[in-house]
Amino acid sequence: MADLAQLRTEAEAAVGAAGSAAELEELRVRYLGRKSELTQALRSIGELRPDERGPVGKQANEVRRALEGLLERRTAELDASELDQRLTEDHVDVTLPGDPPVPVGHLHLVSQIRRRMEDIFVGLGFSVVEGPEIEYEYYNFTALNHPPEHPARLPQDTFYLAEQVLLRTHTSPMQVRAMELKEPPIYIVVPGRVYRPDTPDATHVPMFHQLEGLAIDEDLTLADLQGTLLAFARQMFGEHTDVRLRPGYFPFTEPSVEVDVSCFRCGGTGYEGSERCPTCKGEGWIEILGSGMVDPNVLDYVVGSGYDKERVQGFAWGMGIERIAMLVYQVPDLRMLFDNDLRLLEQFGAGP
């Protein structure tokens, strides 16, 4: 017959010293398993003398319960210390910079300029709206007073996706779309991508960005257009910038004007010292956009009331965002803005 007291002492010492769940499982089998001394003792109680059975059975059960409890506590202790250790070892300070630090990105030059332009016009009371890049021929041409035979409608000048569906060639389709959505007065700018099947060169790419402007209200004149664009030019190019309007032609404005700004590099003189100014090529003026008073015919295409051409007038303009970016940052070739050469992207790095 096993000495249960000694067995208990031995087992308690072993369990107390166990350092892993696997060791504990081994001890559980050794001391409480089917073939353990304790289990054997409990099984053979029937072979004892009747007066021994009670005390021995009681002691054996006590030892078993004590060992079971001890194993359970030791398991819990080991689990807890393992968790503590993992928490210590795997501690991550999320406030530390990455290793190596991840460089902070910034907006592309075109996006930076677009946002500056938007900010200026928002400051002048205009709202920013966007329109679809896939457009109906109707909004891109017809509603903008382009006659059916207008050459811009030809497939060599426009990407057609289906009959009467195209990639917009300018941001101007939003003029009529915006007027259909809202009664006058209306003051909006429309930035966005436009598409033309141009062969890429220093001043042409098949996809570029424009910013359209449209104002419709009572008593608007060309002077309001000029004042608006002068305020824009002074914030964009410098406070001494001047604006000049020259006669132009666009199907959807009447009269139409080409707008120049005085050269911000040479101050409008055309010269830097004795050298011809490279930015304005000696002209003293730089063409930046086309604009004009909204042709009353365009107002006729606005479905719904509220655009009584006897009562309201408007002015509109469209300018290339890349062109402004190239002027402000002296980028010599339009294609450079789309090459994604890191040297250019990083040179014009600014906060997002």
Ligand SMILES: [Zn+2]
């Ligand atoms: Zn100049």
